[in-house]
């Protein structure tokens with residue numbers, strides 16, 4: 001078994017979290033190895049398509065040079081059930097998020113890490129954490145052990161290394177969701193005409209109801225420069241009991257849905273991918289974000305917020321990588337990579353950051369995902385209420401009468417509806 005010289009830090013996984021941590025440590029003069037099992041950084045990533053910019057401005061002073069496709073100004077939310085459709089269309093005064101290909105965005109960060117002096121070892125799978133009496137000493141990859149003063153684990157949601165080493169619990173389906181995505185090629189002008197966008201402007205569209213067969217989850221459409229990212233996410237807890245078809249069949253139905261197909265018509269499917277994502281972040285979090293000789297960042301640390309209307313994973317991942325780099329720098333300069341020192345310099349700032357605060361404030365969002373009625377009966381209550389209000393015969397119902405009839409048709413009690421909606425509004 002080979003053993004090489006010690007690195008200051010080894011980062012496992014060149015996603016946005018790992019690449020950012022490697023970049024900031026290399027920039028500060030540390031000797032960093034960034035290990036990625038895929039060919040090149042970013043090759044294994046799947047995501048919907050929108051990144052929030054504000055936290056990243058602190059992390060990258062040249063963010064405007066990143067491979068940004070469109071700045072999102074238009075937000076759309078739709079409930080679909082057969083012929084019926086309820087859509088909210090909002091155009092923001094300013095944009096705070098952009099669409100991008102995660103692969104390109106991650107490559108951009110990883111290139112900065114390499115330019116700053118980090119060594120990128122791609123097509124290398126880390127098989128295990130090198131443990132010595134509970135302390136992480138480095139990594140094991142094939143026949144090799146590579147030592148580091150600190151290992152930064154950025155392996156993403158499928159955190160097999162952490163699970164095998166006993167640092168985290170085995171994931172439960174209640175904590176995870178499955179996402180599938182297609183990339184559809186259309187020319188730039190067609191995208192802008194079909195979605196009512198100004199030049200360079202982007203749209204983020206969330207859809208509920210029939211698009212996931214009323215299973216907890218939702219579908220999404222993001223406009224890139226000259227492609228669309230179209231897909232859906234189903235909560236594994238719900239899918240396990242309720243899914244009647246394979247998820248790729250749902251994706252096909254989404255693209256060919258009579259109310260939606262005109263948006264995708266004539267487009268070529270360039271790519272199909274599937275990936276897990278986190279649904280219950282707080283449940284998925286490890287007990288600590290730092291241990292002796294190791295810190296955990298990004299999805300592997302459960303740092304993803306999905307409110308149902310917005311999803312934040314990439315900015316959280318990159319920002320946690322940045323906080324980890326700052327914490328590791330301080331610990332290494334003090335010559336102390338113990339759990340205590342790493343917790344003081346990384347875990348405490350992370351718990352005090354907007355990421356952790358928001359994840360705790362929104363922890364009730366996963367409550368909605370655990371209740372299938374939120375995705376079956378409640379969207380129908382909304383559609384039935386509007387149908388009562390707009391599809392008039394002789395009588396014109398008062399709004400509360402329309403709601404009462406819609407509730408009764410869907411066998412939903414008023415008190416149940418009011419309380420659940422209040423809980424959702426308070427937690428999203």
Ligand SMILES: Cc1cc2nc3c(=O)[nH]c(=O)nc-3n(C[C@H](O)[C@H](O)[C@H](O)COP(=O)(O)OP(=O)(O)OC[C@H]3O[C@@H](n4cnc5c(N)ncnc54)[C@H](O)[C@@H]3O)c2cc1C
Pocket residue numbers: 012013014015016017018035036037038042043044045046047048049050051052102124125126127154155156157161178179180181231232233275276277297298299300304311312313314315317
């Ligand atoms: C369908 C879907 C839609 C999403 N939409 C959005 C969105 O619109 N906006 C948003 O902000 N977020 C979105 N996300 C979430 C976002 O993709 C993640 O939060 C983000 O990618 C997490 O970054 P990460 O660096 O922690 O992990 P990852 O991006 O998963 O990167 C982990 C890396 O580690 C590598 N790796 C893993 N194990 C090993 C090993 N043993 N050895 C070597 N390398 C290893 C992997 O190959 C991978 O490159 C979405 C996710 C999905 C699945």
